[in-house]
Amino acid sequence: MIEEKKEVVVRRINPKPVDLWHIEKGFIDQVNDFELLDVMFQIKEKQLSGYYVMFVSEDGNRIDKIQIDRNGRLEDYPKGFCDTMLNLQLKLI
Numbered sequence: 001m002i003e004e005k006k007e008v009v010v011r012r013i014n015p016k017p018v019d020l021w022h023i024e025k026g027f028i029d030q031v032n033d034f035e036l037l038d039v040m041f042q043i044k045e046k047q048l049s050g051y052y053v054m055f056v057s058e059d060g061n062r063i064d065k066i067q068i069d070r071n072g073r074l075e076d077y078p079k080g081f082c083d084t085m086l087n088l089q090l091k092l093i
Helices: 033-046 084-091
Strands: 018-022 026-031 051-056 063-068
Touching: 018 033, 026 033, 033 051, 033 063, 033 084
Parallel strands: none
Antiparallel strands: 018 026, 018 051, 051 063
């Protein structure tokens, strides 16, 4: 008896976006996990300041303003914030 090969299914994963802001210029755009990483890299590369993101908590009861420093680092990582890739990687362990 020949075993039937199982096919993979491509799942469309849409990471929860966050709002990217600048202290003087205001709202810039909504960005997902991957776009935010690119923005953080650009901030570090160009040594920019004044950028932050607004994140709505998973339960919708809290909004966090998370600063991005000149080195592209975030001041905080609340639960549920830009964790799509991490959660998928943890499933592999």
